[in-house]
Amino acid sequence: MASALKVNKDLVRERQKCTFDVKELTYIWEGGREFTEERQRYENIVYSVKELQDEVPELYLSHKERYESSIRKACILQRLQNEYGKKHKVLNTRTIRLVGYGAIRDISPFLLHNGMFIQTIEGQGTPEQQAEWMPKAQAMQIIGTYAQTELGHGTFLRGLETTATYDVKTEEFILNSPTLTSHKWWPGGLGTTVNHCIVAAQLYINGKKHGIHLFMVQIRDLETHMPLPGINVGEIGPKLGFQTANNGFLGFKNVRIPRKNMLMKNNQVLNDGTYVKGMNEKLTYGTMVLVRVSIVSDAANVIARAATIAVRYAAVRHQSQLKANEPEVQILDYLTQQHKLFIAIATSHAFSTTYGWLYKAYLQVVEDLGKGKQDHLPELHALSCCLKATCSRDSAAIVEQCRLACGGHGYMASSSLPIVYGLATASVTYEGEHTVLLLQTARYLMKAWQMALQGKVLAPSVSYLVDSLKSNKQSWQNTPEFIVKGFQHVAAGKIKDAFHAIQKHVKAGKDYEDAWNLASVQLIKASEAHSRAILCDVFWRGTIIKSSTASPGVAAVLDHLVQLYIVYWALETVGDLLLYSNITKEDIAVLKVKYEELLALIRPNAVGLVDAFDIRDEVLNSTLGSYDGRVYERLMEEAMKSPLNQEPVNQSFHKYLKPFMKRAKL
Numbered sequence: 323m324a325s326a327l328k329v330n331k332d333l334v335r336e337r338q339k340c341t342f343d344v345k346e347l348t349y350i351w352e353g354g355r356e357f358t359e360e361r362q363r364y365e366n367i368v369y370s371v372k373e374l375q376d377e378v379p380e381l382y383l384s385h386k387e388r389y390e391s392s393i394r395k396a397c398i399l400q401r402l403q404n405e406y407g408k409k410h411k412v413l414n415t416r417t418i419r420l421v422g423y424g425a426i427r428d429i430s431p432f433l434l435h436n437g438m439f440i441q442t443i444e445g446q447g448t449p450e451q452q453a454e455w456m457p458k459a460q461a462m463q464i465i466g467t468y469a470q471t472e473l474g475h476g477t478f479l480r481g482l483e484t485t486a487t488y489d490v491k492t493e494e495f496i497l498n499s500p501t502l503t504s505h506k507w508w509p510g511g512l513g514t515t516v517n518h519c520i521v522a523a524q525l526y527i528n529g530k531k532h533g534i535h536l537f538m539v540q541i542r543d544l545e546t547h548m549p550l551p552g553i554n555v556g557e558i559g560p561k562l563g564f565q566t567a568n569n570g571f572l573g574f575k576n577v578r579i580p581r582k583n584m585l586m587k588n589n590q591v592l593n594d595g596t597y598v599k600g601m602n603e604k605l606t607y608g609t610m611v612l613v614r615v616s617i618v619s620d621a622a623n624v625i626a627r628a629a630t631i632a633v634r635y636a637a638v639r640h641q642s643q644l645k646a647n648e649p650e651v652q653i654l655d656y657l658t659q660q661h662k663l664f665i666a667i668a669t670s671h672a673f674s675t676t677y678g679w680l681y682k683a684y685l686q687v688v689e690d691l692g693k694g695k696q697d698h699l700p701e702l703h704a705l706s707c708c709l710k711a712t713c714s715r716d717s718a719a720i721v722e723q724c725r726l727a728c729g730g731h732g733y734m735a736s737s738s739l740p741i742v743y744g745l746a747t748a749s750v751t752y753e754g755e756h757t758v759l760l761l762q763t764a765r766y767l768m769k770a771w772q773m774a775l776q777g778k779v780l781a782p783s784v785s786y787l788v789d790s791l792k793s794n795k796q797s798w799q800n801t802p803e804f805i806v807k808g809f810q811h812v813a814a815g816k817i818k819d820a821f822h823a824i825q826k827h828v829k830a831g832k833d834y835e836d837a838w839n840l841a842s843v844q845l846i847k848a849s850e851a852h853s854r855a856i857l858c859d860v861f862w863r864g865t866i867i868k869s870s871t872a873s874p875g876v877a878a879v880l881d882h883l884v885q886l887y888i889v890y891w892a893l894e895t896v897g898d899l900l901l902y903s904n905i906t907k908e909d910i911a912v913l914k915v916k917y918e919e920l921l922a923l924i925r926p927n928a929v930g931l932v933d934a935f936d937i938r939d940e941v942l943n944s945t946l947g948s949y950d951g952r953v954y955e956r957l958m959e960e961a962m963k964s965p966l967n968q969e970p971v972n973q974s975f976h977k978y979l980k981p982f983m984k985r986a987k988l
């Protein structure tokens with residue numbers, strides 16, 4: 323961090339106003355002091371490596387140069403990560419991703435290796451397969467990705483066209499891409515980086531189709547990196563963001579792999595071609611569940627980055643007068659600006675708390691599955707789908723809101739907000755498209771409602787449906803607990819409406835599937851309302867626990883943030899509350915005042931709160947958001963790095979402009 327002398331005076335003043343212990347909040351936000359200290363130790367190592375510092379900003383490099391630079395840095399990072407793991411302890415994936423962003427400035431071409439390839443071997447491989455591939459993958463002797471999506475299908479996995487046909491004679495699978503649309507399309511690192519893939523393919527044995535299975539396939543020679551025979555591989559080209567992820571395409575022509583290369587923890591193919599079905603065919607999708615859970619944490623992190631940039635900038639930026647003859651105010655003093663930004667801070671805490679809760683549930687399900695118990699798998703699938711969908715979508719909207727809150731300068735690439743938006747919005751689509759995942763949860767909610775009507779016991783996350791069936795005479799109270807109940811009433815009401823809409827269409831003679839489609843707008847609204855009820859409930863309960871051991875200062879700001887989140891969403895969805903709960907116009911008027919009071923309470927701590935995210939300047943990489951607040955100096959310094967500013971006159975003047983001006987007629 324910059325020395326106090328060089329720090330912008332507004333930021334100095336803001337930091338002096340802060341009423342709580344910033345470090346203590348960092349530890350809480352990050353899940354414990356040990357995680358923060360581990361990350362900081364690793365950051366100190368990584369960001370002192372000279373080779374990781376850019377001479378030319380990445381954005382001025384060509385597509386090819388950018389990729390080459392990202393690979394160079396990713397290799398250095400991976401080496402540092404492995405060395406660190408040997409000396410200290412293995413880093414958690416959040417730290418790896420965070421520190422990686424700071425060095426690479428975008429997505430690591432090894433993201434899928436570290437985020438899905440290794441996890442799939444771990445989660446889907448037999449102990450023998452793990453013993454064979456894990457050490458090599460961890461040491462990066464083999465580099466891999468998760469190759470599932472095809473040109474023709476990403477969502478509908480049963481529609482994937484890549485085939486893996488078992489040849490009993492040779493005890494091999496033969497992989498083929500029978501059509502153009504069956505080519506793998508999108509996997510990160512696939513373009514020119516990886517030499518192995520986990521490939522999702524339709525399994526055929528003796529002409530019988532057994533559905534999607536996962537296969538370990540080597541696609542490039544380990545020495546020459548040339549594609550192996552029968553492999554057609556390449557990169558898919560520039561995208562909105564994710565430029566250095568090296569997303570690729572892949573086709574197979576009679577590529578043979580040994581039988582042991584099918585990941586067989588769940589389903590198996592024996593030597594003679596006998597197919598042995600596992601406990602649950604959906605366990606093949608297990609890595610996706612883990613990544614969906616992790617995306618909730620990623621959403622908290624991207625919001626924290628955007629909020630840090632926008633809040634610090636809003637403290638430094640002065641524009642317009644509140645009153646005539648008075649100096650121009652910090653834009654952070656406009657209530658509308660606080661309305662845009664404080665919800666970002668609160669949301670980041672909401673998602674971080676929810677992630678902790680969801681990850682615990684994930685670990686419990688994994689432990690249960692190990693014992694042959696799968697009772698909580700449907701609930702976890704439903705939760706991970708709707709929370710991934712809602713958190714990723716909110717993160718993209720909030721990052722964009724933070725960008726807009728920075729006015730014109732937020733549009734500068736050097737603000738980093740465009741690149742952060744690229745990351746956030748990608749997560750709305752990858753790992754299960756937003757609407758599609760909401761509809762997965764809706765399937766679960768429809769069943770849960772049916773069970774509630776039948777008086778059956780429901781899983782904890784939907785048990786509120788039972789309460790909603792009881793007559794609700796209790797009058798509204800403007801307390802967080804009661805507002806959370808209000809969200810549950812909204813969710814239950816929307817679930818019930820969607821259920822009835824389906825029933826109505828079925829009664830009118832529609833097939834269930836058509837009725838489902840006709841009700842699907844209501845279904846996604848029900849799923850969203852369920853997500854919001856969960857987020858508010860988990861955030862509220864989680865904050866009470868965290869506050870119980872926190873200092874009074876930190877407990878107070880945590881309380882302000884959780885209340886702000888709950889009241890903000892109550893006001894955003896006030897129409898729903900009027901429809902489905904006992905809230906009155908008078909209660910809403912009180913909530914509006916409460917919301918304004920909360921903005922005022924948070925205002926003095928705004929900069930302290932984003933400082934507590936403890937995101938280093940290297941990770942922020944932002945002219946607007948650095949710790950010292952030297953916004954204008956940095957904007958000018960970065961502009962001066964433009965190649966167009968390295969010469970007083972660009973050659974295009976002589977080639978085009980001058981002749982054009984000469985020819986121009988009055």
Ligand SMILES: CC/C=C\C/C=C\C/C=C\C/C=C\CCC(=O)SCCNC(=O)CCNC(=O)[C@H](O)C(C)(C)COP(=O)(O)OP(=O)(O)OC[C@H]1O[C@@H](n2cnc3c(N)ncnc32)[C@H](O)[C@@H]1OP(=O)(O)O
Pocket residue numbers: 415416418419433436437438468470471476477478479480510604605607608610611613616617620699700703752753754755758762765766
């Ligand atoms: C260092 C890094 C660390 C961590 C990584 C963190 C972040 C990663 C960052 C970046 C990642 C980058 C890129 C992303 C990579 C990808 O995008 S990989 C590809 C992802 N693809 C998808 O997500 C595909 C989406 N589609 C599906 O999941 C499924 O097709 C579907 C769920 C939409 C439908 O599946 P179907 O087989 O058709 O099933 P169905 O008939 O609809 O449902 C049947 C029943 O099965 C239940 N079910 C479905 N999925 C699961 C599951 N995963 N687990 C448990 N149960 C499941 C479903 O609910 C149905 O149950 P019923 O009881 O209702 O019948």
Ligand SMILES: Cc1cc2nc3c(=O)[nH]c(=O)nc-3n(C[C@H](O)[C@H](O)[C@H](O)COP(=O)(O)OP(=O)(O)OC[C@H]3O[C@@H](n4cnc5c(N)ncnc54)[C@H](O)[C@@H]3O)c2cc1C
Pocket residue numbers: 434467468469470471474475476477478507508509510564569748751752753754755756757758761
């Ligand atoms: C940056 C990025 C990285 C990625 N990395 C990987 C990777 O490493 N490995 C990999 O395998 N894949 C990867 N993917 C692919 C990604 O997982 C898919 O793009 C994603 O799952 C969405 O599938 P799709 O593209 O087929 O969308 P589609 O399903 O074609 O979606 C198009 C539209 O149709 C709608 N739709 C589709 N089905 C339904 C339905 N049943 N009901 C209602 N609406 C529907 C959707 O809501 C959406 O509006 C990546 C994608 C991106 C953008």
